[in-house]
Amino acid sequence: MSIVGYVNISLELWGCVLSLIVAICLLVGGRPRSVQTRLFLQLLVCNAVILLCDAAAWLFKGRSGAVSWWGVRIANFLVFALGYVLLAIFTHYLTAYLGQRTPVSAAPLRFVRALCAIALLLVVLSQFNHMFYVIDAQNVYHRQQWFWLSQVGGIFGMCVNAGILIRYRRAVEPQEEEALWSYIALPALSMCIQIFVYGVALLNLATTLSILVIFLFLQAEQTRRMKARELELAEMRISIMLSQIQPHFLYNALTSIKGLCVTNPQRAEQAVDSFSVFLRGNMNSLTAHQPIPFSQELTHCKNYLELERLRFGGRVNVFYHLPVTDFSIPTLTLQPIVENAVRHGVTKRREGGTIWIRTGETDTGWKVTVADDGVGFDPQRPDGRSHAGIENVRTRLESQCGGSLSVKSNPGQGTTVELNIPKKGEGYAHDNIGRGRRAHRP
Template structure:
């Protein structure tokens, strides 16, 4: 029997083994439809073994001169044919379960149920589908087309849903199902025209392989999308955490300055408290803010921040705004953290603790440009690769620029030469009329 299996059903057996190997390989991932494919492989294996036993019996044991009436061999042939008639439509039914967008899928089983009942009735003696004579010659019954008709119903349903997928622009799924139906119908035609014989096993196995590869590809694609979504959510969480971190030293310095002004200049103290409230509100709002904000809004928040820093630095901090372009959008809290770095690490760390910060904007050919320049201490740009947590604002701004508007942050600096931070916003993302 093994030799006959290898000789006459080698391709079917090889395909089944290949599918089993793929199922085992993907057992941990378990793509959607794996259980259905496993059942189909089991049914297909039964069909192949069933066909092999028949061929082995006909070539080794069968004798056309023997009267098999009442012999166990006749019972086996009846059972074998009934199993084959039931399983082929069953495989098409299970394939249909994988893609049919219907809630009451048990309705789809009704045609297959009719086949099963008819085959059982045929085995019980009604002989309505097929019969064997005394010499085991197969003869069609009145309903001999029933199993093929039911199989055709499932194939037509598969074709119908595949056309629906194509109309819904689910091209890969639609094409995969259309190709499976085409292969099966082509094989049926070739066998009906006696061009080929007994290739249904191979065609069904090939159908299963094609559809399983499709399922694995879809699973991998969905996994990549989920992974990317998870990464974006994680990055957003990190961004929100960073945005929610208000530097304690700045709060302490601002409150200390306000307390001092309460005794010296109550009017300025009141104004400073209003600015401090605006600053806190902006930072808190930024935690839940999505999308881009206008450059005007960012500059307004930066001015509020600088007004608070002026309480401490007074004349030691000189601020200049050179705004030539104010019709674009950028990520929230992009400019203020860079200005804060300029004040904290540029001006405050300079030799005399004083200096100038210039904030400018201009429209370029392909970009909106923001420049934050100070004449403070400066630093070695190569040290950016080793920034500690106190410089997390730079990495955060750079990351959000890349993710939210494909923007770019360029930092030019040298010790004792000051620093210039350049923010470039592509026009296709940053223009106020771009829809962002």
Template structure:
């Protein structure tokens, strides 16, 4: 029946092309299940080679001629030899499909040993045409007396995979277990049927179908694993960012307290009653509000402004008339991260207005503006200013840069917030903070 002959030829050539393309893809693609992809690639490669040479055998089947006779012997020889190593590849893929902590290789070694024996037995037996023969006149394939023994040895290899699959079924992804079992069972059933039905490549048809299912499941598993890892990494990045936030807070709190207490220390000699009053203010601030700093949550703008005013009272008591503070609060009903304004005002005092001549009082302005969908906070001073290019080139750990860097970290609590710094030597510094206002 020439139609059957050419049908199987085309079917197996297509199957060979698909399996080899899949093998190349699995070897070259980047995967989070690398060992599974590599072992599946080896399996698909064996399938591709086996199907190609079986297609050649089908195409030249019954075509007379000595050259065709040699082609048929070689193609059938390779096709059947591939059957000895295919169960080993299936077994390897099965092993690497098991969860790592439950994975064992003893059965793989057993199946590999049986496969090696089968390959050696086949090469020796076929030297006497014990497995198959090709009629030199008709160029038709005939099973040999040892075909049944050969098939039994292949079944023995396959049995090892079935046993291992059964033992480890609880530690293999359910879908993976089903498709591997189908790859084992479908060709096995087809092989048994083929013992009694001659002239049809039932086992190869089953292998084509099963290998396509196996590949599809592997790609699906890899995709799901990639998605899960992406989500895990995003969660870890969020946790890491929160940790950085807490570290920044742990740096800011002692920094603020050290500066406040140092200023009060100076006043203890200059003006003890004022120092006493400031200690009382600071203790009240610590008692009522310091807890909000360590939470990593936002607080009301009014509360943050109160924190800042406590600091400014301390510094005003120390520096006298060296600077004044002006307020222009257009909007106050919004939240910001704790210790957002105070470090910037501290920079304005320490590195801005107080570096000017005592005869030239400085001005610090704290202003808020309502925008469409956002609130802008502006902290400006007419102090000595600085070179932004040199500042940006400084190391992040520099003490002159840590205050602004910590505020930037604080602002990450609020999505889409930003901070811009403008400064010019001799003219002062302006810091703008933009806070999204979802109520607007």
């Protein structure tokens, strides 16, 4: 084997090792398994296999024996075939990455997939008519006159990717755009060179370098965005906590407790307990980065309702139907919804009203429903009040457990809010606490 052959094998094995190291870092780094992260892992693994196969093709080249005979043929076939698979994966990765920022047409991805499927069929056909390459009796690989066609398909696919990036370039930052361009420009340039030059594995090395550039820049950018998002959520928790212990709420609660100290000392003592536990629950929410047991959130909600019932008395009626409570929910999601039902629903009516809190289980998750027969509102028309509390709850549900929130309301009839928590991830299911509870009134 020539010195060039040994150099190619060494470089490709190092590229294979680097690709696998990056893949392992992604797997053990606790990163969210988003679509683009999974696709990037597929890119790394596919590239590692291509590099390993090309190194094997160089190693077995010109050697005798059954192992070398099959090794050269299988390795070269996989290098050609997996190159198109890698192109299709990158196109999917590119559209998924851009799709986070702006709607992206699926037509280019479908076109590239069809192009790669045709190219794969030609690679299979080449094993019989040797249109791309042939392996002679000495077990040596030789290009054939139609080899250029095997490169044209890849170049054309990269041109499609270039068109996608140009079309949606405004959706990404300049640094991100440069990293994505590296994967398009370097492999395309190496394919053009390989049509005329044979001896150095330029394409595989260019692809590996481009993938590493994407990892260093794009994945690092995603990490930065995740940290910014976590900071935003932390600030949101502080804002919610402060909004729930506003001075007027503290004043009303303490005034009610003061009156009970004279008329009903025992009830006043219970109210002080509820008040202290409620404040402690708000403080604890600042450090709760993961969903908590629903029973814990329910207790916090009941403490809040106990304080409000001191003020409004029989104008606020609450009924519970909790057949299932053995699941988790992001902190401060139920209580803000119930607070909205009290402040903007039932207490807006002179005679007051009723709030129903229900839980249920489906095949895919759990749902929590908070309904009231208060004044309601028209979701299609602005009502002059902020709905930041509902939006904050929706954001926490989506970010912490992939859940969702829906609101239905009609003026004069009341409002129903449904929280949906999917059965996925870790830490959402708990022991069977409170199963079979029947509807009761506090």
